[in-house]
Amino acid sequence: MAHEHDQLNRMTLDHCVKCTICETQCPVARVTPLFPGPKFVGPQAERFRDGESVDMSIDYCSSCGICTQACPQGVKIAEMNTQARAVMKEEHMPLRDRLISQTTLMGAMMNPVAPLANAALGNGLVRSLVQATFKVAKDAPMPPAQKQTLAQWLRKRKPSTTPVTRGSVVFFSGCAGGYFEVETSKKSIEVLEHLGYEVLVPKQGCCGLAQQSNGLFDGARRSVMALCDDLLSAGELTIVSSSGSCTGMLKHEAHTILGIDDERLAKVGTRIRDISELLVELYDAGEFDPSQFRETNVTVPYHQPCQVKSQGMGMPAKTLMQLIPGVVVEESGQPCCGIAGTYGLKAEKYAIAQEVGRPVFEMIRATNENLATCDTETCRWQIRKGSGVNTIHPIELVHHALGLGTIPGI
Amino acid sequence: MSTPPTGSRVVVVGAGFAGLYAATALDRAGHRVTLVTQGLGGMQLSQGTLDVLGYRATDERGSERVTDSLAAIDELPEEHPYRTIGADAVERGVAEFLELAADAPGAVVMRGDVRRPTLLPTAVGAWRPTAFVPVSMLAGAPEPGKHLHIVGIRQLKDFHPQLIATNLGRTPLDGVGPVESSWSSLDFLARAGEIDSSPVVYARALDEPATLSRFADRLATHVREQALPEGAVLGLPAVLGLERHPEVLSTLERASGVRIFEIVMQPPSVPGMRLNQALTRAYKAGHGRLLLGSSVVGVKSEQSAGGDQRVTAVTVHVAGGDRDIACDHVVFAPGGFESGALELDSHDQLHETALGLPLHGVLPIEELVHGDYWGAPQKLFAVGLRTDGLQRPVDETGAVVYSNLHAAGSILAGAYRWQEKSGEGIALGSARRCIDAIVETSREQTDAPAGVQGVAPREQTDAPAGVQGVAPREQTDAPAGVQGVAPREQKGA
Numbered sequence: 001m002a003h004e005h006d007q008l009n010r011m012t013l014d015h016c017v018k019c020t021i022c023e024t025q026c027p028v029a030r031v032t033p034l035f036p037g038p039k040f041v042g043p044q045a046e047r048f049r050d051g052e053s054v055d056m057s058i059d060y061c062s063s064c065g066i067c068t069q070a071c072p073q074g075v076k077i078a079e080m081n082t083q084a085r086a087v088m089k090e091e092h093m094p095l096r097d098r099l100i101s102q103t104t105l106m107g108a109m110m111n112p113v114a115p116l117a118n119a120a121l122g123n124g125l126v127r128s129l130v131q132a133t134f135k136v137a138k139d140a141p142m143p144p145a146q147k148q149t150l151a152q153w154l155r156k157r158k159p160s161t162t163p164v165t166r167g168s169v170v171f172f173s174g175c176a177g178g179y180f181e182v183e184t185s186k187k188s189i190e191v192l193e194h195l196g197y198e199v200l201v202p203k204q205g206c207c208g209l210a211q212q213s214n215g216l217f218d219g220a221r222r223s224v225m226a227l228c229d230d231l232l233s234a235g236e237l238t239i240v241s242s243s244g245s246c247t248g249m250l251k252h253e254a255h256t257i258l259g260i261d262d263e264r265l266a267k268v269g270t271r272i273r274d275i276s277e278l279l280v281e282l283y284d285a286g287e288f289d290p291s292q293f294r295e296t297n298v299t300v301p302y303h304q305p306c307q308v309k310s311q312g313m314g315m316p317a318k319t320l321m322q323l324i325p326g327v328v329v330e331e332s333g334q335p336c337c338g339i340a341g342t343y344g345l346k347a348e349k350y351a352i353a354q355e356v357g358r359p360v361f362e363m364i365r366a367t368n369e370n371l372a373t374c375d376t377e378t379c380r381w382q383i384r385k386g387s388g389v390n391t392i393h394p395i396e397l398v399h400h401a402l403g404l405g406t407i408p409g410i
Numbered sequence: 411m412s413t414p415p416t417g418s419r420v421v422v423v424g425a426g427f428a429g430l431y432a433a434t435a436l437d438r439a440g441h442r443v444t445l446v447t448q449g450l451g452g453m454q455l456s457q458g459t460l461d462v463l464g465y466r467a468t469d470e471r472g473s474e475r476v477t478d479s480l481a482a483i484d485e486l487p488e489e490h491p492y493r494t495i496g497a498d499a500v501e502r503g504v505a506e507f508l509e510l511a512a513d514a515p516g517a518v519v520m521r522g523d524v525r526r527p528t529l530l531p532t533a534v535g536a537w538r539p540t541a542f543v544p545v546s547m548l549a550g551a552p553e554p555g556k557h558l559h560i561v562g563i564r565q566l567k568d569f570h571p572q573l574i575a576t577n578l579g580r581t582p583l584d585g586v587g588p589v590e591s592s593w594s595s596l597d598f599l600a601r602a603g604e605i606d607s608s609p610v611v612y613a614r615a616l617d618e619p620a621t622l623s624r625f626a627d628r629l630a631t632h633v634r635e636q637a638l639p640e641g642a643v644l645g646l647p648a649v650l651g652l653e654r655h656p657e658v659l660s661t662l663e664r665a666s667g668v669r670i671f672e673i674v675m676q677p678p679s680v681p682g683m684r685l686n687q688a689l690t691r692a693y694k695a696g697h698g699r700l701l702l703g704s705s706v707v708g709v710k711s712e713q714s715a716g717g718d719q720r721v722t723a724v725t726v727h728v729a730g731g732d733r734d735i736a737c738d739h740v741v742f743a744p745g746g747f748e749s750g751a752l753e754l755d756s757h758d759q760l761h762e763t764a765l766g767l768p769l770h771g772v773l774p775i776e777e778l779v780h781g782d783y784w785g786a787p788q789k790l791f792a793v794g795l796r797t798d799g800l801q802r803p804v805d806e807t808g809a810v811v812y813s814n815l816h817a818a819g820s821i822l823a824g825a826y827r828w829q830e831k832s833g834e835g836i837a838l839g840s841a842r843r844c845i846d847a848i849v850e851t852s853r854e855q856t857d858a859p860a861g862v863q864g865v866a867p868r869e870q871t872d873a874p875a876g877v878q879g880v881a882p883r884e885q886t887d888a889p890a891g892v893q894g895v896a897p898r899e900q901k902g903a
Contacts, residue, residue, distance in 0.1 A: 015750070017748075019455055019677055020608070020677050020678045021449065021450050021454060021455070021677075021678070023608065023610070023678065024454070024608075024610045024678045024683060025450070030614065033601055033602075033603045033604035033607075034603075068703065069449070069702055069703035070449050070450050070702075070703070071448075071449045072447075072448060072449030072450060072451070072452070072745075072749050072750070073449065073749075073750055074448060074449070074705065074750070248729060250730075251729040251730035252729035252730060269730050269731070270730055270731040272730060284736070290414075309702070309703070310703065310729070311728060311729040311730070312701060312702070312703040312704035312726075312727075312728040312729050313701065313704075313728050313729070313733075314444070314699045314700055314701040314702075315699070315700070319699060322414065322697070323414060331694065333691065333694070
């Protein structure tokens with residue numbers, strides 16, 4: 001793998017003053033001595049890398065990006081480490097990592113046989129076999145296959161009757177939002193339509209984030225560029241998404257980690273908004289009146305996923321939910337739930353991921369046993385499994401407060 | 411929580427002592443605050459103590475210990491930031507900060523005296539003056555007849571009990587006499603499989619009840635074996651818990667039967683981290699927004715009807731491009747050279763890196779930096795922003811750059827913070843002045859008749875010295891906000 005594209009990230013290592021802030025914030029180093037910390041494998045080890053690997057412990061980095069976010073000097077620690085890991089794994093990429101990064105394939109195969117797939121995933125014997133064969137942890141959270149995909153729902157539903165007053169937007173569901181977390185996508189579309197947008201949902205593929213974090217950069221580049229073409233096929237419009245991590249891939253990671261410098265990616269990356277971010281922008285501009293929310297008396301825990309944190313936009317979902325009368329938002333205050341995309345699925349990292357997530361699970365259970373909120377799909381699976389608490393996207397609470405539906409238990 | 415604030419829109423840049431304090435105070439005062447910071451602020455790298463003023467320069471090379479930090483402010487050079495800030499703002503800023511720290515989840519309770527610095531042992535065994543310390547450090551203060559026994563942990567790198575104890579014991583102290591000291595080391599692994607754990611790993615390990623219990627037993631046995639003299643206190647590396655620190659401290663004191671004090675290690679500083687967590691949580695408990703990991707790249711401004719230049723939005727670089735955050739006021743507290751807010755480039759040119767504000771104290775490079783490491787202060791470190799009485803940066807002619815941008819903290823010119831031991835006092839005092847200016851301007855804008863009345867009370871005799879000191883300069887060109895300092899007092903009349 002060529003290092004040309006990562007020269008910009010490498011240059012930032014000279015800004016490292018060894019202050020150790022990243023080491024104190026790293027959720028993985030906190031729970032295991034197997035990972036010596038982002039500074040150690042990052043700015044320090046990077047000085048000795050010349051296209052070759054110097055330290056295998058970098059495999060334990062989960063690519064959560066908390067180190068880059070915490071760095072006061074602007075060092076691209078996580079980006080550097082993700083690239084270095086890709087180089088390290090190039091020669092011996094596990095089959096497991098090739099498989100679990102095929103998110104679209106997984107959805108496409110599981111959903112038509114949903115009852116069968118769910119039975120298989122719920123079967124301890126099957127999961128033990130999978131763990132033995134593919135090193136996918138038998139207790140790792142798996143999404144329940146759905147009977148209806150987002151595409152099927154869109155084909156069958158009656159068109160919205162709300163007048164279009166704000167023009168058109170493109171909705172980006174993400175693979176998980178298309179196949180597994182279909183409810184989140186449906187409600188996002190309904191909220192946007194309620195606000196007066198015409199919502200266009202072009203046929204769309206995977207953003208390649210899972211491939212990228214597993215070091216499969218070539219595949220990730222093909223995926224993300226195909227997706228850019230998909231999203232631009234409806235015109236150069238504002239793109240809205242309720243898939244937190246995938247939005248981050250388009251906003252910055254495909255550029256900073258994969259090194260893609262393409263006009264189409266720039267067009268998508270600058271136009272895309274996280275759905276909560278869009279609503280808060282409207283509120284700030286005086287174009288969204290929160291008095292239309294109905295009173296919703298609930299104290300709801302909120303965990304912002306690491307890959308949403310790394311977008312640097314603050315916590316628009318927290319701000320948005322706080323605008324609903326009666327809603328009290330308790331933020332987890334934790335860096336990461338542990339899953340970090342596909343990290344927590346891997347047999348050798350499962351226990352680490354659970355330990356990283358433990359404070360999140362405990363905080364959620366202590367705050368509300370029935371309902372929690374989180375903006376990314378894999379994190380919701382991890383939190384549901386780890387805490388036992390029904391975990392929804394914040395937009396679903398907004399959907400409820402706008403009177404567009406109800407959430408059981410509120 | 412459910413009622414969003416409706417006050418002025420304020421963007422605070424930076425999340426160190428000045429930024430976190432200003433943001434929290436303004437949020438609690440009902441303003442709509444957005445705190446923008448590229449990474450965590452400097453508080454975590456600090457000693458976890460509050461310096462106000464420990465030393466005062468006597469001549470080019472010498473300095474003397476200050477006995478009354480607030481009284482000494484008036485004797486500082488004209489260009490020192492304390493001269494603009496004034497003793498009153500320092501006192502109020504420090505007091506409010508202490509309340510915030512003690513009030514937050516994971517509270518840090520601090521003790522001290524804003525005027526009289528306490529001496530505390532450092533990790534190299536020097537006595538360092540500071541104004542307020544967490545209660546976990548109090549027992550380290552020198553007293554006649556006290557015996558300091560320093561205990562190291564062999565597996566915790568960079569804490570050297572022999573160095574600390576020997577240096578403390580040979581340093582004469584006025585009015586106390588020599589302090590007796592001794593040292594020892596014990597073995598304790600923070601976690602299996604790691605023999606060079608960082609202070610933070612130790613602190614988190616001691617948060618776990620089982621590990622704490624093991625360490626308490628080990629320490630108790632170790633202390634018995636040392637046969638310490640009467641009145642001995644124990645100095646330990648500052649790793650005594652992060653989230654459950656008060657419990658860790660009391661458990662260890664109970665187990666060992668002696669009073670314990672913490673000695674701050676090099677970064678990561680656990681006391682600094684506790685303080686940063688407490689203040690960050692205090693801010694996040696409110697309505698204020700926090701943009702962590704985003705850098706400020708510029709401002710949008712326009713000329714107001716009065717002819718002054720006003721910032722209308724702060725431009726922030728986030729993933730996916732730049733975003734403008736509309737605002738009525740800015741508190742600019744990005745730090746100094748340490749945080750990258752000030753930069754000396756390879757052409758010997760100095761820059762304020764975010765907004766390109768005019769810098770003061772700029773001299774030819776030979777005069778800014780000299781080769782005598784232990785000699786006179788390096789004048790480079792006194793470079794920064796100079797402000798008017800409302801903490802607004804001014805250019806070389808003394809004209810205000812932006813009428814609604816106020817600067818605080820290490821970006822201010824004219825101080826040698828680590829030599830004077832003045833960093834936190836300057837940060838909190840200047841932040842307090844920024845808060846005052848914003849609160850009063852906002853009050854006058856929403857309540858114009860009251861604001862007009864506010865002109866008179868400035869002459870009040872009870873106004874603090876620092877405020878009066880800067881008043882005359884503002885009389886001619888001052889915006890509405892200046893007069894506002896007083897009306898708050900008037901309401902009760």
